[in-house]
Amino acid sequence: GENVEQHPSTLSVQEGDSAVIKCTYSDSASNYFPWYKQELGKGPQLIIDIRSNVGEKKDQRIAVTLNKTAKHFSLHITETQPEDSAVYFCAPNSGGSNYKLTFGKGTLLTVNP
Amino acid sequence: NAGVTQTPKFQVLKTGQSMTLQCAQDMNHNSMYWYRQDPGMGLRLIYYSASEGTTDKGEVPNGYNVSRLNKREFSLRLESAAPSQTSVYFCASSLNYNEQFFGPGTRLTVL
Numbered sequence: 001g002e003n004v005e006q007h008p009s010t011l012s013v014q015e016g017d018s019a020v021i022k023c024t025y026s027d028s029a030s031n032y033f034p035w036y037k038q039e040l041g042k043g044p045q046l047i048i049d050i051r052s053n054v055g056e057k058k059d060q061r062i063a064v065t066l067n068k069t070a071k072h073f074s075l076h077i078t079e080t081q082p083e084d085s086a087v088y089f090c091a092p093n094s095g096g097s098n099y100k101l102t103f104g105k106g107t108l109l110t111v112n113p
Numbered sequence: 114n115a116g117v118t119q120t121p122k123f124q125v126l127k128t129g130q131s132m133t134l135q136c137a138q139d140m141n142h143n144s145m146y147w148y149r150q151d152p153g154m155g156l157r158l159i160y161y162s163a164s165e166g167t168t169d170k171g172e173v174p175n176g177y178n179v180s181r182l183n184k185r186e187f188s189l190r191l192e193s194a195a196p197s198q199t200s201v202y203f204c205a206s207s208l209n210y211n212e213q214f215f216g217p218g219t220r221l222t223v224l
Binding site for chain 2: 001004034041042043044045046049089091098099100101102103104105106
């Protein structure tokens with residue numbers, strides 16, 4: 001099955017700084033690469049995703065970059081704000097499936113005011 | 114739209130008891146999923162239903178059964194609860210091609 005690793009497991013930054021979280025995966029058939037944000041006591045929410053025919057995607061302060069050759073993709077958050085504090089998960093699809101996502105173990109991001 | 118709703122929000126069971134977790138979505142999505150979340154483990158897929166009338170096992174199906182009652186509803190049943198099933202359970206749904214919307218979760222404790 002898919003092996004997914006996220007780094008770092010915790011990240012603490014000052015407000016206004018940038019944050020980068022990296023996700024490595026093992027399944028070369030994966031072609032969908034999302035990032036989810038989970039706030040305390042809530043379900044995960046999709047914040048950005050990318051497909052394998054694109055190398056980078058931006059949405060305001062958030063971006064995702066993909067390196068399919070090296071099998072990793074990264075979440076970039078610029079100008080961080082306290083409300084960005086949450087747990088972030090990468091979840092590449094398994095075997096190119098339209099249904100099965102394999103979640104990483106999560107990164108706890110803390111933005112200090 | 115309420116999105117994805119789950120009941121109950123909290124539940125405490127004794128070992129060996131049974132229960133059903135309910136999930137419903139009002140977004141006319143085709144696919145529905147059940148995950149469990151344990152500390153430090155991320156989310157793991159228990160079962161999913163790609164479309165009404167079909168169900169398939171995920172990564173950790175042992176000890177669980179599911180029913181896709183109709184397009185809106187997907188239930189998860191624990192026939193004989195065990196302490197190892199203490200977890201937070203999330204239901205999710207999707208229309209097409211991977212993007213999944215999650216419910217608020219059910220926190221289950223098995224004593």
